[in-house]
Amino acid sequence: MERLKRRGIRVTAVTKAVCGHPAVARAMLDGGAEGLAEARLSNVKRLRNAGMMCPITLIRTPMLSQAGDVVQVCEASYNTEIKVIAALAAAARGQNTVHGIILMVEMGDLREGIMPQDLGDMAQQVVDMPGVALKGIGANFACLSGTAPTDGQMRAMSVLADDVEGQCGPFLQTVSGGNSANLAWATDGNATGRINDLRIGEAILMGVDPVSGDQIGGLFKDAFTLVAEIIETGEKSARTLASCADSTLPRLRIVQNNSETTRLLLAIGLQDTEATGLTLPRGNTLVGATSDHLVICTNDGTLCVGSKMRFQMNYSALMRAMSAPDIQTNLKNSPSVPNAGESQGRSKHPTLV
């Protein structure tokens, strides 16, 4: 975060992959993030219920049906629809407050965003609307289309920021250039122009640049570990496996040919995480995954029923695990916290450490 700060870019930490886990959010703020951003209102409420007072921005354009709640718990939100902004404004007037609006511009990812040529008009409408204040503009890259932003796109965004100010007046506090996929651009020595904010989740949590896959200096790649319990061990012949395989199931179904290995069944499945996003301990291979089971081949003879196996996760596997009701979240040096929306005290086996 220091490296970005020196370049005039502040970090808004994105907590959606940990479902707004308050302790993780606090760690992000302690690490230098200036505020938090969330995609889901339920996660924002979880943060607020845990006493988080920092600015929280909703980065998924709000649902019309949630406008009142959005104004209540978020200082600002990213928006693309004037109908939604009007509802936020009405709610804000009703609550005697002013809600911040950041307009999301389409810059090539083809997910959310106002077309650049429509931005000026939309900005003017926001400026003219009581109950909301135009706080900035933002763009998003590498989500739907998978391409990282170029320096040219970032320069175009700076020009858009100047244009909007020229056209309708207010200084834009926030010009948010994108997400973790912007890090290479931000640290490459390019002029940052008007870009003064990035919304970063993956890079902080996973410790890697999502575009290059390179570890980021000073960050850990193993902040999260998924632990699952073995519920069956033993040999099963490859022939039996092959004859059971249903070719209509497109899931992983790699039949091993190494007879030295033992087959393990683990009490964790696709309902809990993304099997293809797991890194297995050395000497283990993933055979397949179903909704509630993982099948693994191992050459570790010490593993038995009741043994725990530990996995590293990619971002999607983490996101799924953190929101799975049967995964318990244990923080190092603190008591375990159930995942969002769970009843307290339920005993569960797989854990995130």
Ligand SMILES: *Cc1c(COP(=O)(O)O)cnc(C)c1O
């Ligand atoms: C998820 C998301 C981010 C954060 O992306 P990371 O890849 O986790 O850094 C930023 N902005 C928007 C709009 C998002 O949906």
